[in-house]
Structures are given as structure tokens and as C-alpha cells.
Amino acid sequence: MENYKIPDNLAVSEEGFLFLPATGESFTLNEIGKIVIGLLKNGSSIEEIIERLTEEFDVDEHTAEKDVNDFLTQLKNFRLVEEI
């Protein structure tokens, strides 16, 4: 699996509000979206993120993997992540 990096200037508020100063675009995240972004910002790998979700939440590994990948596809689409 590839790993991803969130741009440094990306700001996430307590409420899950995400703002991209470069383009003026804004986004909202749900609780788990916020956790995943937070982990990505801290440099966690995809495997680590999936592991963390399955440990903390009532979800099986396949579902978590599908959902995280789908989430990443959206982040890529919105140009919110860079592959590293």
C-alpha cells in the first residue's frame, strides 16, 4: 500500500471543519474522518490507520480497509493528499 501525506498548511478545526488556505476551499469531516486526517498528519501508514480503527471501533478489517481507501480516493480527488 502506498502512503500519503497531508499538506502542512491544512487546518482542521475541533468541529471537523477543514480549510485549504491556498484555494479557499472548505470541507467538513465526520468524527472518524477527523481521526483519519489526524493520523495521516502524524505520518501514520494506511495499515496503521486501519489497525487503529479496528482496535477502537466496532468494525471488521475488510470494511475498515474499504472505507479508508474510499476516503483516500476522495482526498486525492479534492487534492488534499500527496502520495509519498
Added chain:
Amino acid sequence: MSKKVYERPVIIKQHSGLMNKFGSSPVQPTITEIDGVAVNNLVEEYGSPLFVFSEKQIRENQRKMLRIFKTRYPKVQFAWSYKTNYLSAVCSVFHQEGSWAEVVSEYEYQRARKLGVSGANIIFNGPDKSDSALETAVKEKAKIHIDHFDELYQLLEITEKLDLKANVAIRVNMDVGIYPKWDRFGFNYENGEAAHAIKRIMTSKTLNLVGLHTHIGTYIMATEPYRLAVLKLVELAKMVHAQYETVLEYIDVGGGLPSKNTLKGQYLDAEQLLPSYEQYADAITSPLFDLNLPPDELPTLFLETGRALIDDAGYLISTVLGNKRLSNGKRAIIIDAGVNYLFTSHWFNHKIVPAQNSGNFTENAAVYGPLCMNIDCLREDIVLPTQKKGDRLIILFVGAYSVTQWMQFITTRPKITMVMEDKTVEVIREDEDLEYIISPERVPEKLTSFSLK
């Protein structure tokens, strides 16, 4: 240690300024039951995809429509438009409610007869009536609605040969200010063809003119075209009365009332946009009083209403096969019911609702059927909560022109059930299997064997 409740990670882009032209994003209703029967139970018992019809809804629709017209005009008779949905069980509900049969082919005629409708209660429309079909219709005293001059002469020959009289009407087409003009069916009013056809019938010894018919189109979105159409038929009826001293038994205004479905390209919901059935009934009935006839001589108003009486009594339950992201990031949901079951999805943005609570996050998605064909798209854009594989989506208002126009293509067709008034469920058409499909096929002898390496 108990774990926290999971919800998939979601990110939604905010579109400030152009949030939503038509108000806030619609609240997604969830339909977990149809007439008190759980959707999950239906699928477990009968499979997916699954068509479900509501007996209760059909009866309610028919009774309500009859009441709307009867409170405005004393003599009203509905004739169920077979092509809209000729499943035997569906037709039988309408016949139990007192509707006649309106058919447009020999095949539909035979279906009505097989159900026990007598010829005298059949309206025989359409441009395709074979000699044998007409002979039967004449003998069984059906109301034959003549479509063109060749058919008029064909019927003259048949009735003379049989030495029998036929009860006939003519179908009339006219300019009522709508597009497309349905002038390919029947005799034109404005150019005098209709009057000419009437004259020919009145001078024949075997044809008995009992009515006038029009059907101005389908899903008519305004009331004025109906008023104009009835006015023109009333003018013809007055002419018949004045010139031939004949009082017609009926005026048949056809079908065309819209259902709750929303046309593609129509931004507002059909229910917000369209006149009420009461308003249509006003437009249709008020010109009839211009006939200036005593009440007992007023013609019966025939209505061949199709989609408006059945659309919201039909459901198509489907199952989510999978999700994907399209190249532009849009979500796509693949379900097990395709356009082969829903021809109507070419014209309508069918409403699709989840059959389970699927969380609060909604997303714009495309909904595709299972066919390996690009055309198999049920909705290009619909806001839906996240769907998991195995979740159920219900396509609403699919009672009209679905199970008559559906195609056996790529896959076989599913079961059709009816939820009865007492909440029992009946299969009203079995699903198809390979044997059923190939049994009419014949393989030439020389093609019966091959060997592949």
C-alpha cells in the same frame, strides 16, 4: 472492552454561495415496509430484485379517481389501459373495481377475454387490428375504435360479410396546443377528416356510431389541453346530433394524467409542479355540459387512465452489489435491478429510497444496474446515504409501463408479488429461468454439435 460505534470516514466539500438552488438537501425517507410487510422478509422469501404491487393502493387510487370525476359529472366509466400494466392480477383488481378493459392489440384483447371480461366491456383501440381480431370483436360486441380509413373499410367488409352490426367510435386527433402532437393516431379534427369519417359511418348499414374517442398524449402536465380536446369532441357530437339525430352513448377522453414520477430535466418534484386530479377533472367534465342535453341523454364519460392509477402501487426492491468511485470522484452504487426491468428510467428520474437506516451522511451518487452495458443507469445523480453491499434500495412509482415494457436481456426477469389487503403476499408472476427462455428456441440439426480445442 466494548468498542465504539463505527461510522465510515466521510469528507464533504462545502459549496458556499451555490449551496443548493432548490433548498436544503432533501431528507432521505426510509421505507422498511410495504403495506405493513417488512421489505427484508419480502426479499428473504422471494429474492431480489423483486417487484411488489400493493392491492390496497390500486383500489384506493381507482376509487379516489372515480370519486373525483363522479362528483363533477353523473356518468363515468373507467376502462383499464392494458398496456400500462396487463399482469392478470393487476387487471383483475381494476375489473373488480368496475373498470372495463381498454386494449390496443389482439393479444391484449385475448388477455382481457381470458380474464373473463366480456367483449361488450372491451374498448378496442390501436392502429393494428387484423381481420380475425375484428371478426371476433364484432361478434363479441366490443367497442371498436377506428383509427384510419383503411380500417374503416376493412370493418365495413367484415361486417357485411358476417352480416352483423358493429359498435364503433372513431379516434380523433386534434391540436390542443401541446407538443408532441399525437396526430398519427385517429382522424384529424381540424382538417375535416374526423367529420368525413363520421359521415361515412353514418351512411353505412353495418356500423353503429356509439362514441367518440381521443387520447391526446401521456403525462400531460396541464389541464387546458384536456379542456380543448373535450370541447372539440363536443363540437363533433353536436354535429352528429344535428345532422343525423343521433345521440352518442359516450365520449372517451383516453388517458394521459400524470403520475407522481418526475420527468428527467424537470427540477421540481412532480407533486409540486403538476395540477391536481381535481383540476384535470374540472377541465375534462365542464365542456361536456355544453352539449345542452337533458341529464339522462348525456353521454357517458369514458376514461382510459393508465399511469396515474398504478404507478405509485408498484415498487422494485433491489440489492446493492457494490460501490465504487468514478474517475471524477463521484460515488457510484451498483444494484441488481437494471434498465431492462425499468424501461421508464429513460424518461423519469425514478425515486430511490433506502430500505434500512443507513446513517446521516448523504452523498451524491450515480445508481447503475447490473448489466454490462453503458446504458444501464437508473439515476445519474441522486443524494443517498452510504450504502453497503447487501443493503436494499427501493425504486418507487414503478407500476406503469414497467412490467409490460420490460425486456429479457442479459439476465432473466424476477418474481412479481402483490401485497394483499390482508397483508398476505402472493406471487403474481413467477421468475424466469433458463428453460423458460430457451424453450421456444429451435436449433437446426447441423448446429447441434461442436468441439472446442
